Structures are given as structure tokens and as C-alpha cells.
Amino acid sequence: MREIRSPSHVLLASILPLQFDLPFPFRRNPNSFKINTRFHLLRSILPPSSYRSIRSRCGAQSMAAGAAASATHVHDLPEPILAQVFSLVEDVRTRNAMALACRRWRGLERSTRTALALRGHVRLPFLLPTCFPSVAHLDLSFLSPWGHHPFLSSHQQQQHHHDFPDDHAALVAARLAQAFPSVSSLSVYARDPSVIAALAPLWPKLRSARLVRWHQRPPNLPHGADLAPLLEACPALSALDLSQFYCWTEDVPPALHQYPLTAASLTRLDLLCPASNEGYRSSELAVITAACRNLTHLLLPCVFNPRCIEFVGDDDLLALASACPCLSLLHLVDPATLSPARIDSDANEDAAITGSGLEGLFTRLPHLEDLALDLCHNVRDTGPALEALGNKCSKVKSLKLGHFHGVCHGLWQHLDGVSVNGHLESLSIKSSPDLTDSSLATIARGCQRLSRLEIHKCHKVTAAGIKKLASKLRSTLVDVAISGCQLLNATSALRALEPIRDRIERLHIDCIWASSELDQLPVEEEESDPEEDDMEAPDHSRSKRCRYAQANDVESFESASFWFRTWERLRRLSLWIPAGEVLTPLGDAGLECCPQLEDICIKVEGDCRLCPKPRPIVFGLSFLSRYPTLRKMKLDCGEAIGYALTAPAGHMDLSLWERFYLHGIGGLIGLYELDYWPPQDREVNQRSLSLPAVGLLQMCSSLRKLFIHGTAHEHFMRFFLDIPVLRDVQLREDYYPAPENDMSTEMRVDSCSRFESALNDRRIPD
Numbered sequence: 001m002r003e004i005r006s007p008s009h010v011l012l013a014s015i016l017p018l019q020f021d022l023p024f025p026f027r028r029n030p031n032s033f034k035i036n037t038r039f040h041l042l043r044s045i046l047p048p049s050s051y052r053s054i055r056s057r058c059g060a061q062s063m064a065a066g067a068a069a070s071a072t073h074v075h076d077l078p079e080p081i082l083a084q085v086f087s088l089v090e091d092v093r094t095r096n097a098m099a100l101a102c103r104r105w106r107g108l109e110r111s112t113r114t115a116l117a118l119r120g121h122v123r124l125p126f127l128l129p130t131c132f133p134s135v136a137h138l139d140l141s142f143l144s145p146w147g148h149h150p151f152l153s154s155h156q157q158q159q160h161h162h163d164f165p166d167d168h169a170a171l172v173a174a175r176l177a178q179a180f181p182s183v184s185s186l187s188v189y190a191r192d193p194s195v196i197a198a199l200a201p202l203w204p205k206l207r208s209a210r211l212v213r214w215h216q217r218p219p220n221l222p223h224g225a226d227l228a229p230l231l232e233a234c235p236a237l238s239a240l241d242l243s244q245f246y247c248w249t250e251d252v253p254p255a256l257h258q259y260p261l262t263a264a265s266l267t268r269l270d271l272l273c274p275a276s277n278e279g280y281r282s283s284e285l286a287v288i289t290a291a292c293r294n295l296t297h298l299l300l301p302c303v304f305n306p307r308c309i310e311f312v313g314d315d316d317l318l319a320l321a322s323a324c325p326c327l328s329l330l331h332l333v334d335p336a337t338l339s340p341a342r343i344d345s346d347a348n349e350d351a352a353i354t355g356s357g358l359e360g361l362f363t364r365l366p367h368l369e370d371l372a373l374d375l376c377h378n379v380r381d382t383g384p385a386l387e388a389l390g391n392k393c394s395k396v397k398s399l400k401l402g403h404f405h406g407v408c409h410g411l412w413q414h415l416d417g418v419s420v421n422g423h424l425e426s427l428s429i430k431s432s433p434d435l436t437d438s439s440l441a442t443i444a445r446g447c448q449r450l451s452r453l454e455i456h457k458c459h460k461v462t463a464a465g466i467k468k469l470a471s472k473l474r475s476t477l478v479d480v481a482i483s484g485c486q487l488l489n490a491t492s493a494l495r496a497l498e499p500i501r502d503r504i505e506r507l508h509i510d511c512i513w514a515s516s517e518l519d520q521l522p523v524e525e526e527e528s529d530p531e532e533d534d535m536e537a538p539d540h541s542r543s544k545r546c547r548y549a550q551a552n553d554v555e556s557f558e559s560a561s562f563w564f565r566t567w568e569r570l571r572r573l574s575l576w577i578p579a580g581e582v583l584t585p586l587g588d589a590g591l592e593c594c595p596q597l598e599d600i601c602i603k604v605e606g607d608c609r610l611c612p613k614p615r616p617i618v619f620g621l622s623f624l625s626r627y628p629t630l631r632k633m634k635l636d637c638g639e640a641i642g643y644a645l646t647a648p649a650g651h652m653d654l655s656l657w658e659r660f661y662l663h664g665i666g667g668l669i670g671l672y673e674l675d676y677w678p679p680q681d682r683e684v685n686q687r688s689l690s691l692p693a694v695g696l697l698q699m700c701s702s703l704r705k706l707f708i709h710g711t712a713h714e715h716f717m718r719f720f721l722d723i724p725v726l727r728d729v730q731l732r733e734d735y736y737p738a739p740e741n742d743m744s745t746e747m748r749v750d751s752c753s754r755f756e757s758a759l760n761d762r763r764i765p766d
Helices: 007-013 048-065 079-087 092-099 103-112 154-159 166-179 193-202 228-233 252-258 260-265 282-291 314-323 355-364 383-392 437-446 463-472 490-496 530-536 539-564 621-626 654-662 691-697 714-722 749-760
Strands: 115-117 137-140 185-189 208-213 239-245 268-270 297-301 329-333 370-379 398-404 426-430 452-456 479-483 506-510 572-578 599-607 632-641 673-677 705-708 728-731
Touching: 079 103, 092 103, 166 193, 185 193, 193 228, 228 252, 228 260, 252 260, 252 282, 260 282, 282 297, 282 314, 314 355, 355 383, 437 463, 463 490, 490 506, 632 654, 654 691, 673 691, 691 714, 714 749, 728 749
Parallel strands: 115 137, 137 185, 185 208, 208 239, 239 268, 268 297, 297 329, 329 370, 370 398, 398 426, 426 452, 452 479, 479 506, 506 572, 572 599, 599 632, 632 673, 673 705, 705 728
Antiparallel strands: none
16 A cells, blocks of 8 residues: 555554444444444544545455454454554544543543643642643643642742642642653743742653743843753753743843753744844844754844844854754744734835845755744845845745845846745745735746745735736645735735635735725726827727727626635635724625635724724624634734723723624624634723623623633623533733733632632533
8 A cells, every 4th residue: 555654554554444333423332333434533534545545445355354344343453553543633522532432442542642731720639630641742831820820939929819838839740740751842831930940840851841921020030040940950952932931032041051951952942922022132142042053943033123232134144054054944033023013114224134144144054944034124135145045945945034125026037036946835025115016926937836925015016916926826825815015905805816716725814995986996907098009009909909898897797706706715714904994894805605714813903092983883793604614713802902991082992892893793603712802901901801792702602612811800701601512711811911910800810710610510511
């Protein structure tokens, strides 16, 4: 069987002639059924090509087995083969269903699970599960109450009203080490260094660590004290992720310099934290790269502003490449680009990075596969450097550029600039002022493997250029993001993607609606004056032009049917909407029918204090009910700013805006998971769930998971107990700065405990 791509699939192929007695989903008593489902389990595990090949080749053999095979069921399989089958199942709900079949299957499922995330409240140590001995990836960052750990120091416990004495924290730590002895990857919310000091020694062979903290850094800590316990206790650490860990830029270099053995073992380092608005300077970058010479993945924000002291320039990039020559992933970005809010970055100054410096960087990094240089200052004449990237780094598959000039001129038929990189599969171009439609056509001719394309704030790109690129990349392009382009609204962007409408799987657009009058205007593809052409053209040319004009009118009339066409494979949709706008024109823009849409992300951004009261009293979430397979939704209003307290006359406060945005969410019958960011008042740093929002969320009868990225009152949270199938609810203050002290009227640690107890005591129908 040549199409089987791994030894585990060979083992799976050996069990095909057997007659499985367990239907899917699995039931508690497997012996009560005698139904032939020998291929059903393997179909959910194997790749489609391997499954079809195995079934076609083994069908004759299984039919010849006849009555002899009918007496054999899955329990006759050897234990190692059955364990191998279980280890290939990754979906959590499928594994839970398998564990309900019988005691043997439950034991196999528990013994083969390698990843686990704990979200409960660690009140009693004996409540920790001890039946997962093979767990290698343990996530403790979502322990409830979120952001409050039982391992905080005595001072922090007293400050945050925790009821965990020191002996209790030690008991919980010992219980964790006993329950999960094989942990090699750990994620933890480290609000205080004592959390890491309590957990890191439990697993000295830890290979990967991800620290999370959105609260402010303790002010009296010396530089590097947050990371010292981890680097000291785990010398074999190879991956360190601080992308959600707020700390100072002065903390990382001293910690890495203090523990050189651990720093030398690091191969992956991620420091792209959106909570920090500061980047690493040239001296700090030199210390990090000198300590971690074996890095293959490096992601960090840098100071590229030439007005700042110790900004990063050409010499620093060359020194980085010389210190870490094995880099295959390099992301160097300006800290302003990490902000969740969009920035108006029309750069007027040039960065200290030149084309010659970039060529030297690419020459010294031959193993580069993923590169991101997202700046807020201009980098000019980068075409030759990007051509050198294609020649020196032949393995590059992903490229992200910000404020680069001369990315691709596309003036003639030959390839230039980024189009020389024929191996690219993902390309992101942001704020490139000279990127035109001809540039996109040249990129499509040169980069014929592109599967993902992102264009942001390229103001010379039109719908004609997008359509031409989509036509040439129809066989590969499945992920497109178009945002911030002045000449592209929602309708024109969707019409430009018509060539790949039946193939695209992920899409992002800006909901900038065009008026009906502007939408009916004909599109002029040439800038010539038609009257002058008629004066110079002969009569037969005039009649031919009239016939072409009539054909264009027919095409424009037929294009009206575009609104009713189907996006057959679209599974994930991302939308950006200005504050005060509505969602209902989405169908008229072209997204009327998406039968496979499963996940939608809606981000609302803007100052609601400057918006008049919207004429429609609803945002339009009920429009999404026409998507039958919609299961997950992210509604991010975190960057919508308003009045948390009393609003001036003629304006709406945040509670009314929440009513506006959440109205109609109860009509989404199949909605399974919801992430919601309430709007904020920056002056008081408040993101709290209001009473109208709670009442509207309560109407979602199918919700199983609900994550509120903000705060709420305890008596408001009680409304969620009326949702019949709700199983997982959590308040996450994952924004900076997270509230330090619990307010008297909002959720406290004890409030979360009481709500979780009431939620867990309910009987769940399924």
C-alpha cells in the first residue's frame, strides 16, 4: 500500500478485515450491536487518499472473509495496535465519546491523551485528575478564577484576598507533579515570580514554557526576576513563549545573560507581546542574540524609529544574522503594529534599514523559511533586496512586509522584486504606497504557489488588480485578507474575488459599505477621454465601440446575480466594522449564501462618543442565522470606546451600545461557542458586561462555551444559569492593564467560586 504515509497507518491497515461491532458515536455497551462498521473509525483518522486506497484494496479481502470475520470485533485487537489507533484521534469531544464505550476504552483513552488544559478551581488537591499519566502538554493558564493562582506568595495572597496558605500551595504543587509526571510543555499564568518558583522545579526536564500575564509587573522586582526561577530550574528548555506575558524590555536580556546554559539550549523565543508599547533596542538585541546562538525561531519587537536612542539599523541586522545563523523563522516588528487597534501610520520618515543591509541579512541566513519585517517607517528601494531573498533563501515560504517601497514594480513582462520568490506560499504586504494592479499581476505570475494573501492599506490597488490576481492563482489561493485600501469597499472586494469564490476557505474584508448610487456607477478601466476617441476614430470603430458598450451593460446587468451566488468552501470569515455601522448590508455585498461557514470573527473599532445614534436600532447579528453551520463566533468590541457612566445628552452610554451590538444574537440557533469583548471606557479602564448584554446573551439557548473578556457583576452572571446546555463560562481580563484590585460591585474570587459551583451543580441534558 504505497499511499500509506506512516507506520501507524500500516498498523491501521492490518485491522481493516475485522468486523467492528461498535457504531459511531460509541455506546456504553459494545456487545449489544453486531453492525459492520469496520471502515468508519479509520475514515475519521486517515487522510482521504489513504482511506480510499485502503478500502478499495482491502474490500475484496474483507468480503472473502465472510462469516469467519463476522465473529471478530474490535476487542480482539492487540493492546498496542488499539492504543496506536487511539493516539491518532485528536478531537477532544471524539475522545470523550470513545471513553464512554467501555472500561477498556476509557483506560486506553486516558493513557494515550498527551494534551490537557485545566480550567477548574483548585480548591481541594484531591480533585485534580490522576488518570492522565501520558500528558506532555499541560495548560494551567486558564485555572479559575482567571489570573489568580494558588501559588502566589503570601504577600500577593493577602493583597488579592486569596485563601491559599503556603502549605496548601505546596500540597497542590506536589499533587500536580504526581498526577502529571511526563510534562514537557507547560503554560501558566505567572502573575508573580512565586508561581514559577513553585511549578518549575516539579519538571526539571521541561522543554517548552509559555508564560501569561496581563496584570502589571510587580514594581519592586529586580530586572529579570520574573524569568530567573524558570531558567534556573529547567536547563534543557528549548522554547520560551512570552507573547502574552507583560514584562519590561529590561527583564529579558539580564535573565538570559545570567543563565548562559539555558539560553544556549533555547531554539525558539517569542517576545511579541501586544501589551508592551516598547521595543528592544540595539544593545538589548545584541545581548539576546549573543546568549541564544542556537535559535531557529526568533520573534521580537524592535525600535526602528531613527529618532530614538539605540535604534535598530543595518549593522544590528547583520550582527543578528552572524550570531544566529541557523534562523529559519525571523519576525522583527515595530511595537506599534502589535496594538489590537488599527493605527494611522502614514510614515513620513525613513527607517535606518537600507536595501544593501537587507541583502547582507539574507545572505547570512540561508535557512530562512518565514520572514516578517513589519515597520512603521519607510524602507525604500527594496526591489533588489527582495530579489536577493529569492536567490539566497530558496526555502522562504512566508513573507510579511510593512512600509516597504518598491516591492514589485511590474512595469514590464520580466519578474522583479518579490515576484522572484517562486516558492512563496504566504504573502502579506502592508502600507506599500507604490503597489499597483500591475504589481499584483506580476506577483501572480511569479508566485504561483501562493495560498494566502494579505493586502493592508495599499491605496493604489483596485478591484481589477485583485480580480486578475485571483484568476491567475485560482488553483492555489484559499486565504485572502483585504483591509484598509481606499479604492476597495466590501462590495468591490467580494466581486474581485469572484474567480475563487468556489474555492476560498478563509476571508477577511472591511465592512465599508458603498451607497446604492455609487454601486451602480460603471467601472472605467481606462483613463482616456471617450469624446476625444470618438472624434479621432472612424465610423466603423464607433459602431464597434457601441456594440462593446451594450455588451458591458449586459454584463453589468448579469453581475446583479452575484449577490445570490454561493461561497461553497468558505469556513472562516473575519470582518472589521467601524463603530456605528451595521452588519445587515453584508448579504447585499455578496455574502448571502455560505453553506460551510463555521467560524466568524467580527471586530468593531472606533469612538462611539463621536457617532450619532444609529438609525437602525440593531447591529444585525440576526442576519448570521442564514449560515446553517455557524458554530463559533468572536465578537470583539474591545476597541469601541464609549461612556461607561452617564453619557452627555444626545449620546448613548456603553450599555445601550451593547444592546445595539448584541441584539438578535438569540436567533443564532446553532451557536456553540462565543468569545465576547465588551466595549470600554479608557478613562476609567473599565470593560464590564452590562445588564442589557447579559439579558441578550441569555437568549442563546445553544451556547456551550462562553468566554467574557472583561468583568461582570455576580448577580448578572446568574442569568447565564438559565442557558440549558451551557457548560464552560469564564471571565478573562486578557487586556493590558488588567484590573489589579477587585471592585466591590464586580466579580471577586469568591464570586467566581460561587458561580462555578452553581454552574457545575446543574444537570446538563447531553
